[in-house]
Amino acid sequence: MPASNKPSSGAAATAQQRILVVDDDADMLRLLSLRLKGAGYEVIAVGSAEAALAQLDMARPQLVLSDVRLPGKDGLALFDEVRERHPSLPVILLTAHGTIPDAVEATSRGVFTYLTKPYDGKDLLEKIGQALALSAPVAAQAHANEAWRAEIVSRSNRMTELLAEAYMVAQSDASVLLLGDSGAGKELLAQAIHRASPRAAKPFVAVNCGAIPEALLESELFGHVKGAFTDATSNHKGLFQAAEGGTLLLDEIGDMPPALQVKLLRVLQERAVRPVGSSQSTPINVRIISATHRDLEAAMAAAQFREDLYYRLNVVTLALPPLAERREDIPLLANHFLDRLARKYDKRLSGFAPEALKALTTAAWPGNVRQLFNVVEQVCALSTTPLVPLTLVQRALRIPSAQVLSFADARQRFEREYLVGLLKMTDGNVADAARLAQRNRTEFYRLLQKHALTPGHFKSDAGPDEGAGDDVADERQE
Template sequence: MQRILLLDDEPDILNLFLLTVKRMGLEATTAKTIADAKEALANQSFALCLTDMRLPDGSGMDLIKYMQKHHRRTPVVMITAYGTMDVAIDAMKLGAFDFLSKPVELDKLRSIIENAIILSEDAESELTDPTPASTGIIGDSPAIKRLHKQIGKVGRSHAPVFIYGESGTGKELVARAIHSLGPRREKPFITVNCGAIPSELMESEFFGHVRGAFTGANTAKEGFFQAANGGTLFLDEVADLPLAMQVKLLRAIQENVVRPVGSETEHKVDVRILSASHKDLQALVTDNQFREDLFYRLDVIRLEVPPLRERSEDIPAIAKHILKRQLEELGLASMTLGSEALSALQQHTFPGNVRELENLLQRAITLSENQTITAEDLALTATNKKVIDSGEAQPSMAQNTPNTVANSHSLPAGMTLEDYLEDIETQLIQQALEDCRWNKTAAAEQLGMSFRSLRYRLKKLNID
C-alpha cells in the first residue's frame, strides 16, 4: 500500500488530509515540522509528500530543496495561502510536482495524489529517464543532451512549461515527450495551433458550445479544454492569441473551469498546460502585445529548443533517421546519403530547421535517379551554405526560388508537366509559410487565397 507524508502544523488541516488519504485506500504519516519530516523520510519510503508553505522550523521551500537533493524521486506538493501564486511558481521552479491553494479543493487534492502515485510507480520501474528512442528527439550534441535532461525533470512535474524555439525545431515533439514521460501519458494530448483559428471561433474552439449558441451550431460541441480533460493541452504559437482571448484563457487556467458558448453552466477541467512559440513572450509583454499575468502563468518553466545550425554534428543522424522513415512511408527501396550530401547538409544554415531538412530529403528521394542521394540531388545553392571565414550565416532557402524554376525553358528529366507545376506550387507555398513562420492564416493572406483554399492545397500536396 502506498504511503503519503503529510506535513502541516494546523491540526484541522492535517486531519482533513489524513481522512482524505485514508478514504482513497492509502496510508499516511503525519509531521508538524521539517525535522519530523526528515526523520520520517529517513525511515520510510513515500509515494508523495504534501507540505504546507509555512512551518514552525522553516519553509516548505527548504523541504523541497532537501527532497530534490536526497529524495528526488518522491513528488512534493506545496500548499500555499490563497493569492500567493508567485510562491507557488517559485516552488515548481525548484522542483515541486504541483501546488494547492487554501482553502483546498478535495477533488483537486485527490487528482494530484492519483497522478503523483503514478509518477512514483514510474520512478520505481525507472520509466522516466528520457532517451532519443523514447522522445524521438535525435542527437548526441551537448545541447540535445541538456534538453533531454530538462524534459525528464519537467515530465515529473505538473508545472506549466513554455517551449521556445525557431519554427521547425520540433517544439511539438518536445511537448509530446514531456507528456509521454509524465503521469498523464495515458490521457489525451491535445494540440492547438493558436495562429490558425479565426478570432470569431476561438471561444467556441477552446471552451465548446451548446446547441443553438450561434448560427450553424446545430449540435453541442466540446472544446479543447474538455477534450484534454485529465491530460495535456498544448498551445502551439500561443503568442498569436488576440488579447481578448488571452483574458478568457487566463481565467480558465486560474479557475480550472470553462463555460461553453451559450451555456450558463461552468464545467471543471483538469489539464496540464504546455505552450510554445517562436516569439519571445517577454518582449511581447514589454510591447503590451501579450498579457503579463498570462505570461507568468505559462512561462513557469522555460525550455529552449536549439536551432539545427547550432548542432550540426547531429545532422547526419537526423537525416538518416528521416530518410529511413520517409522511404518506409513511401514503400520504396533503401537509399543512402552520400558523404558529399551529408557534408553539404552540415554546411547548410537551415532557416527552416528540421522541417526544412524533411522537405529537402523528400524532394531528393523523388528526384534522385540512383540509390545514393548526392549533393546535386539536394539542390542546395551557394547562398545556402554557412560562411565559414566570417562565421556568419547568409539567408537562404531550402529549395530553388520559384523564379529560378519558372525561368527554366525545359522540363527537368523524368518530370511531367503536372509534376513540374506541383513542384513550383509546393515551393511557393513552403516559402510563404517560412516567411510567415508557419502561420497558415498569414501565409494564405500573403498568397492571396483563403485559409480554406490553403488548407486544401497543403493536404493535396502533402505538405506537413
C-alpha cells in the same frame, strides 16, 4: 586534505562531476576551490552571478554553489535564472546570518539547501554529495527509458541536457513554456513530455492559436452550446474538454488575440471552462504546455501579451536550440528521415554521398528540422541511385550547382578578359590600348604584367621579335 573532508563512498566524486562555484571574496573562492578539488570534483570558479551565467552553458556543471551576497545580481537572482534555464540543476547557497531568512525562502522555491558561514567542510561535502546523488538518477532514468522521446533524434550535448530537464519537468504537473524558432520541434518535445508524464494514458491535444480565425478560436478551445450562434446546431465540446485528464498544447500562444487571452487566464485560474453561450462552467483537469517562436517579453512590453497570463503559463521554460546550433545532429536526422521516407516511396536508398552529406551539414537551415525533413523528402522522391548525390541536395537547398566565384576572383577574371579584348582590338599596340582604357602606359604595363599578358602575342602579322621591338619603341615614345 583530511580524509574526513572527502565525500563518502556512496557520494564519491567522478571526473564528470563539475561544480560551478560563485563568490566575490577571492580568498573564500580559492578556499572552496581547493577543498572541492581535493575531494575529486572539477571546479569552475567565478566572482559574480553574471560570470556564472556566462559559464553556465559552456561549462555544463552538475551543481552550482553560490554565496548569497554578490555584486550586481545576488545569489537568489542567480538561482532564479539557473532554475529557468536548467530546472534540474541543483543549487546550494552559502549565507551569512543576516541573509538566512532569504535563504530559507529560497529553499521553498527550489534551492537544494543552504549553509551558513563559517561553514563546516565535512557538512558541505556531504550536502554536495546528496545533491548530486539525488539529481543523477533523474538523468539516468531519462536515458534508460528512451520510448518517451523516440520521435526526437539527437546526440548533441545541448539536446541531451534539454531532454533530461524535460523528463524531470514531465514528472510534475507544472505548466511549461516551450521557446524556439519555427520548425525546431516544439510540438515533438511537447508530445515527449506528455508521454513521460503520469498523464501519458490520457489524450494529447494540440491547437495552433495562430492558424484558427479569432471568431472560431474561442469555440474551438472552450466549446459551445446549441444556438450559441448561427451555425451552432448542436452542443460542441472544446479542446480543453477533449484533453480531459491529459495534456493540451497551445502552440503559437504568442499569436493569441488579446481578448481571448483574458478568457484563457480565467480558465487557468478557475480550472473550469464555460462554453460559448452557456451559463454553466465545467471543471477541467488538463496539463498546459504552450509554445511560441515569438519574444513574449517584447510582446508584453508592447502590450500585445498579458503579463499575468505569461507568468501563469511560464512556470518552467524549455528553449529548443535551432538546428544550426546542433549541427552534429544533422547527419543523424538526415539519415533517419531518409530511411523513413525510402519506405514511404518504396525506394532502395542506402544514404547520402559524402559531399551531399557535407552540404547538408553546412547549410544555413533557417527552417530548422522541418526544412531538413522537406529537403530529404524531395531528394528521396527524385533520387535514382542508392546514394543521394550532391546535385539533388543542392537543388533541394536551392544552391546553384554551377561554380560561384568570390567577388575578388570574379574581378580578376573580368580584368584579364577586358585587357585581352583591348589588346586584340588594338592589334597589340599598348599606347592605343592604354588610351582606350583611360590609363597611363606605366599603369597599363603593370596590369599586363599582373595578368602575364605579352602585347606582342596579339599582333596579327608580326613575329615575336618584331612585336617585342614595337613594345620597346612604344615605351620610348612615352
